[in-house]
Amino acid sequence: MTETILPLTLTGRRILLIIAGGIAAYKSLDLIRRLRERGASVRVVMTEAAQHFVTPLAAAALSENPVHTELFSLTDESEMGHIRLSREADLLVVAPATADILAKAALGLAGDLAATLLLATDKPILVAPAMNVVMWNHPATQANLATLRSRGVFQVGPGSGDLACGEVGGGRMAEPLDIVAAVELALTPIRPLQGRRALVTSGPTFEPIDPVRYIGNRSSGKQGHAIAAALQRLGAETILVAGPTHEPAPPGVRFVAVETAREMLDACLAALPVDIAVCAAAVADWRADTVADQKIKKGAGGTPVLHFVENPDILATIAGRGSDRPALVVGFAAETQDVLAHAQAKRQRKGADWIVANDVSPATGTFGGDLNTVHVITAEGIDSWPPATKAEVAARLAGRIAAIFGGRP
Numbered sequence: 563m564t565e566t567i568l569p570l571t572l573t574g575r576r577i578l579l580i581i582a583g584g585i586a587a588y589k590s591l592d593l594i595r596r597l598r599e600r601g602a603s604v605r606v607v608m609t610e611a612a613q614h615f616v617t618p619l620a621a622a623a624l625s626e627n628p629v630h631t632e633l634f635s636l637t638d639e640s641e642m643g644h645i646r647l648s649r650e651a652d653l654l655v656v657a658p659a660t661a662d663i664l665a666k667a668a669l670g671l672a673g674d675l676a677a678t679l680l681l682a683t684d685k686p687i688l689v690a691p692a693m694n695v696v697m698w699n700h701p702a703t704q705a706n707l708a709t710l711r712s713r714g715v716f717q718v719g720p721g722s723g724d725l726a727c728g729e730v731g732g733g734r735m736a737e738p739l740d741i742v743a744a745v746e747l748a749l750t751p752i753r754p755l756q757g758r759r760a761l762v763t764s765g766p767t768f769e770p771i772d773p774v775r776y777i778g779n780r781s782s783g784k785q786g787h788a789i790a791a792a793l794q795r796l797g798a799e800t801i802l803v804a805g806p807t808h809e810p811a812p813p814g815v816r817f818v819a820v821e822t823a824r825e826m827l828d829a830c831l832a833a834l835p836v837d838i839a840v841c842a843a844a845v846a847d848w849r850a851d852t853v854a855d856q857k858i859k860k861g862a863g864g865t866p867v868l869h870f871v872e873n874p875d876i877l878a879t880i881a882g883r884g885s886d887r888p889a890l891v892v893g894f895a896a897e898t899q900d901v902l903a904h905a906q907a908k909r910q911r912k913g914a915d916w917i918v919a920n921d922v923s924p925a926t927g928t929f930g931g932d933l934n935t936v937h938v939i940t941a942e943g944i945d946s947w948p949p950a951t952k953a954e955v956a957a958r959l960a961g962r963i964a965a966i967f968g969g970r971p
């Protein structure tokens with residue numbers, strides 16, 4: 563007789579398992595057992611579709627907990643409301659994660675209990691996708707998963723092989739033991755930038771002409787804000803110095819709102835010393851040399867003539883600091899022509915370690931849009947990344963930054 567002693571790696575961990583409607587749901591019953599074997603407690607939520615594949619009774623028997631299926635259930639609401647369901651979990655696991663529930667989660671829909679829980683939680687989420695290969699390969703599914711990953715959602719699988727629909731290919735749910743391993747990993751967050759300080763600039767600057775007028779630019783702040791959020795997620799204590807944008811301050815990030823380039827410079831210098839500086843702001847190169855005290859009136863002295871003076875270069879100033887120069891200084895180069903040549907020259911001129919170059923010609927839709935195609939230029943060469951959402955670019959850049967600080971990305 564051989565005796566196997568299972569490591570109780572999940573002792574005291576509370577898993578909320580959401581079973582969505584796919585044939586792989588039968589494996590989720592085994593997953594409940596495997597999680598419990600390792601010491602976790604499991605509460606199960608099932609979508610309506612899931613109940614066509616496995617019964618709540620089976621899930622309740624295996625989890626030794628009531629199974630929740632309804633968004634508006636008097637019993638559940640009085641005994642355990644949906645907010646409590648996710649609040650009292652350490653991790654939400656969606657297995658199988660069907661194309662439908664992934665789409666709902668990516669969009670933030672909340673039409674049933676499972677989708678509502680995914681929206682109403684601040685806990686980590688792990689998804690184990692399972693679906694037919696054509697659905698899996700569909701750009702909609704891939705885009706939804708990319709969105710979820712960029713928000714920090716963990717993914718395990720799918721593998722490929724024979725599918726229940728008779729086809730062969732990707733879309734097979736990960737095996738229960740692989741999901742257990744992913745649960746263990748998700749509950750041990752990797753924070754490779756823990757103990758590091760990061761400064762990020764973002765958005766445009768507004769340079770006043772008079773009390774009501776200013777010169778600005780079309781920067782949305784989406785890329786810079788996403789970088790601050792990504793660095794913070796990897797454990798860096800992050801300060802975001804941002805010009806006027808409509809983007810919300812990312813959770814957990816210290817946010818300093820400024821208007822002009824000079825205010826942005828002051829706020830950045832006040833934030834030093836930092837280990838990492840990422841200058842993603844579209845800082846106005848010039849400002850009016852005098853700002854009128856009163857609104858400039860039409861007609862009085864003909865057409866006004868503005869005289870400009872150059873603004874301080876924040877990136878070059880930070881990169882040129884002495885003892886408090888950040889270990890890594892990253893600049894951006896938004897160009898409309900000869901992107902790589904201009905960006906390489908900019909890296910040298912400004913003394914940055916890396917330059918993230920992107921083409922912002924109007925046809926690319928980058929300025930203000932959600933997608934970005936970037937090239938990362940370092941002393942070692944050029945790394946061109948495929949088009950991705952700004953959140954994905956941010957996550958990848960933060961991963962690359964984490965890698966040079968010795969942690970795992």
Ligand code: C5P
Pocket residue numbers: 763823841842843844845846847873874875876877878892893894895896908
């Ligand atoms: O020279 P250019 O504006 O194209 O350089 C872009 C890079 O320099 C970006 O990283 C931007 O944040 C930074 N920059 C700055 N201060 C300025 C101008 C640009 O930090 N006054």
